[in-house]
Amino acid sequence: MNFELRKTARGLTDEELLEDLRRVARKLGRDTVTISEYTEHGIGHATTIQRRFRSWFMALENADLKPSRSRIGISDEELFQNLRAVWISLGRQPSYGEIKTPLSQFSAGTYEKRFGGWSQALVQFVDWVSSDERAEPDEPQIETESAKKTWPKARKTKREISERMRFRILVRDGFRCGACGASPLENRGTELHVDHIVPWSKGGETVPENLATKCSRCNLGKGDAFEA
Numbered sequence: 001m002n003f004e005l006r007k008t009a010r011g012l013t014d015e016e017l018l019e020d021l022r023r024v025a026r027k028l029g030r031d032t033v034t035i036s037e038y039t040e041h042g043i044g045h046a047t048t049i050q051r052r053f054r055s056w057f058m059a060l061e062n063a064d065l066k067p068s069r070s071r072i073g074i075s076d077e078e079l080f081q082n083l084r085a086v087w088i089s090l091g092r093q094p095s096y097g098e099i100k101t102p103l104s105q106f107s108a109g110t111y112e113k114r115f116g117g118w119s120q121a122l123v124q125f126v127d128w129v130s131s132d133e134r135a136e137p138d139e140p141q142i143e144t145e146s147a148k149k150t151w152p153k154a155r156k157t158k159r160e161i162s163e164r165m166r167f168r169i170l171v172r173d174g175f176r177c178g179a180c181g182a183s184p185l186e187n188r189g190t191e192l193h194v195d196h197i198v199p200w201s202k203g204g205e206t207v208p209e210n211l212a213t214k215c216s217r218c219n220l221g222k223g224d225a226f227e228a
Helices: 014-028 035-041 046-053 056-062 076-090 108-115 118-130 145-150 163-172 216-220
Strands: 192-196 211-215
Touching: 014 035, 014 046, 014 056, 035 046, 046 056, 076 108, 076 118, 076 163, 108 118, 118 163, 163 192, 163 211, 192 216, 211 216
Parallel strands: none
Antiparallel strands: 192 211
């Protein structure tokens, strides 16, 4: 018996992983590779590629290979979350031609088939983004004497800012920091946050008028200061 260590794919770059996918496809004489085939013939295990590229289908697309099978059961929620991520990445409404890898996990054709057209998909997306605007507030808390001393007032909203509300505030503010004006469109690497103007700890509510877009640099440097 020969004792040999199998090579690992963990230290490879993204392009090296994709090239290994292509190598396996060439070896098999096919235009796609299944997970089991890569596990058998690839340098490492398929799970490494899945973690790196979010899914096996995304890895195949990035390698210019065909899907090993058609994905079924994609929910509207997944499609809308993906569209929101692309919109945030671009800092504006994406065009039909931009819904493709590496920006998008799904093709524009997927949206057309699901919603009857790209324009209709955008309409449905906007409805989805706005659908939590009338979310029920927290149950009112019973104010004890001790609570009255430490809590400014009964809360009308939850502290957590939902992903849909974050997106609405980013769109409202033009994907630009309200303090320094930084924008991902103009300054690569800019990370935008949405946070309370009057902090939650000081009685601020989670409502649009008390939320603002700030870049990570301005937001993390504000400390306990807030606009009165």
